Amino acid sequence: MSGLRADGAAESAGAADVSGLRADGAAESAGAADVSGLRADGAAESAGAADVSGLRADGAAALEWAASYLERVSELPVLAQVAPGEIRARLPKTAPDEPEPFAAVLRDLDEVLLPGVTHWQHPRYFAYFATTASEPAILAEMLAAALNSVAILWRTAPASTELEGVVLDWVAELLGLPQGWHGHIEDSASTSTLAAIIAAREATGRDLVVCSDQAHSSVDKAARMLGMRLRKVPSDDQFRMDVAQLGDLSDAAVIVATVGTTAATAVDPVGAVAEVCAQADAWLHVDAAYAGAAMVCPEHRWAFDGVERADSVVVNAHKWMLTPNDCSLLWTRRPEDFRRAFSVIPEYLRTPDAEDALSLSEYGPALGRRNRALKLWAVLRCHGRFGLQAHIRGGVDLAAQFERWVADEPGWEVCAPRHFSLVCFRLEGPDERNRALLERVNASGEIFISHAVLGGRYVLRLAVGQMSTTEDDVRRAWEVLTREAAAL
Ligand SMILES: Cc1ncc(COP(=O)(O)O)c(C=O)c1O
Numbered sequence: 001m002s003g004l005r006a007d008g009a010a011e012s013a014g015a016a017d018v019s020g021l022r023a024d025g026a027a028e029s030a031g032a033a034d035v036s037g038l039r040a041d042g043a044a045e046s047a048g049a050a051d052v053s054g055l056r057a058d059g060a061a062a063l064e065w066a067a068s069y070l071e072r073v074s075e076l077p078v079l080a081q082v083a084p085g086e087i088r089a090r091l092p093k094t095a096p097d098e099p100e101p102f103a104a105v106l107r108d109l110d111e112v113l114l115p116g117v118t119h120w121q122h123p124r125y126f127a128y129f130a131t132t133a134s135e136p137a138i139l140a141e142m143l144a145a146a147l148n149s150v151a152i153l154w155r156t157a158p159a160s161t162e163l164e165g166v167v168l169d170w171v172a173e174l175l176g177l178p179q180g181w182h183g184h185i186e187d188s189a190s191t192s193t194l195a196a197i198i199a200a201r202e203a204t205g206r207d208l209v210v211c212s213d214q215a216h217s218s219v220d221k222a223a224r225m226l227g228m229r230l231r232k233v234p235s236d237d238q239f240r241m242d243v244a245q246l247g248d249l250s251d252a253a254v255i256v257a258t259v260g261t262t263a264a265t266a267v268d269p270v271g272a273v274a275e276v277c278a279q280a281d282a283w284l285h286v287d288a289a290y291a292g293a294a295m296v297c298p299e300h301r302w303a304f305d306g307v308e309r310a311d312s313v314v315v316n317a318h319k320w321m322l323t324p325n326d327c328s329l330l331w332t333r334r335p336e337d338f339r340r341a342f343s344v345i346p347e348y349l350r351t352p353d354a355e356d357a358l359s360l361s362e363y364g365p366a367l368g369r370r371n372r373a374l375k376l377w378a379v380l381r382c383h384g385r386f387g388l389q390a391h392i393r394g395g396v397d398l399a400a401q402f403e404r405w406v407a408d409e410p411g412w413e414v415c416a417p418r419h420f421s422l423v424c425f426r427l428e429g430p431d432e433r434n435r436a437l438l439e440r441v442n443a444s445g446e447i448f449i450s451h452a453v454l455g456g457r458y459v460l461r462l463a464v465g466q467m468s469t470t471e472d473d474v475r476r477a478w479e480v481l482t483r484e485a486a487a488l
Pocket residue numbers: 128129187188189190191216218258260261262287288289290316328
């Protein structure tokens with residue numbers, strides 16, 4: 001968050017500096033005070049003016065809650081220390097009959113819900129792929145809700161629809177993707193990949209999905225939901241798709257190549273896969289849900305070699321691009337195939353043809369689409385290319401540091417090449433010891449890490465991705481791991 005601080009203060013080892021969140025939030029509140037300029041009829045004091053005094057007072061309290069939460073989150077246990085059902089048991093069985101004040105909601109957020117929160121905003125959150133909801137995006141989410149644009153059609157939300165196109169163009173340029181591709185936002189990489197596979201099936205008329213044994217389970221899920229066949233190709237000793245084993249592709253609708261696999265962040269040889277796709281007339285979908293964000297740094301662009309030949313690409317802004325869930329970016333160079341797959345226009349939604357093509361509901365499963373572009377726009381503007389690069393490089397450096405500690409410590413091993421900000425490692429010896437270690441360190445509440453199985457072995461994963469994570473946090477993770485390993 002240091003890039004956002006109004007006072008420009010360097011990152012401190014203590015509580016997060018959220019002064020930017022407070023100052024910007026207050027400015028918004030102040031800026032929203034005069035709504036008369038927005039009135040269509042120009043009437044200053046019409047009887048119809050909304051009474052937003054509650055929004056101002058409650059909004060200030062909510063903003064203060066958010067700021068103080070981010071300040072103290074590092075002191076809370078990272079992993080929620082509750083048993084299944086515990087939170088539900090604390091909540092009333094039915095909604096209240098009488099309206100309650102918003103203050104009661106904030107109170108229960110603290111008293112009832114907070115103990116059941118696993119803190120993704122915690123600097124020692126290292127599980128799965130760590131993410132950051134950065135300040136501009138937090139504020140933009142609130143503004144998007146205030147606007148409540150529902151983009152069922154271009155005309156129901158022209159600004160958010162066109163902004164979505166623009167920010168997707170901006171990110172394409174930042175990541176080195178070809179210009180001119182059609183981009184839109186889905187809720188998740190799972191939906192983006194599902195949509196791409198549907199478009200591929202439409203374009204090819206075939207029913208086989210091909211991916212590596214390291215591809216994300218969203219590919220399995222999509223194939224199952226669509227009743228398509230799935231072929232998993234073995235990966236090599238670095239967990240990359242083994243292109244030589246792709247087999248007969250005459251029935252292949254789509255090959256899904258992964259840039260940054262979930263278990264180990266392996267990078268499939270996209271160029272070679274693109275060549276095979278071209279020969280087989282199959283669609284190439286690239287899943288770069290996590291690692292795609294790293295392409296903002298030229299030194300990581302090797303991982304996107306060949307991606308310019310893809311038919312579709314997904315990158316999750318909500319993974320490593322400082323944007324809160326949900327914000328999955330999907331580009332295609334074949335938008336007409338998406339339209340053929342998804343366009344269903346009942347009479348009540350009919351507009352002139354040229355306008356239909358602008359409606360992003362034409363390119364994916366959802367009709368009513370929320371304004372996710374606003375938060376991404378805020379992130380891109382308030383962090384800039386250099387801020388995004390600094391975030392990626394900071395995470396990569398911390399992961400590299402952690403990797404050195406593991407590699408230098410007898411009795412521990414690094415289990416996969418580290419390309420980005422994920423380290424796969426384990427204690428030498430049986431899987432059972434590593435499983436027990438994972439449970440112990442996560443139960444401590446001091447850190448939260450996750451696991452994977454690589455080459456048949458149980459490995460631990462430490463993923464850096466929280467903007468507030470410092471070297472002290474990573475050192476603490478290593479201390480907790482070595483301490484708990486000694487106690488096994
Ligand atoms: C490579 C990859 N693809 C897809 C996904 C699914 O992402 P989402 O949760 O946005 O559906 C993940 C999640 O971690 C992932 O690592």
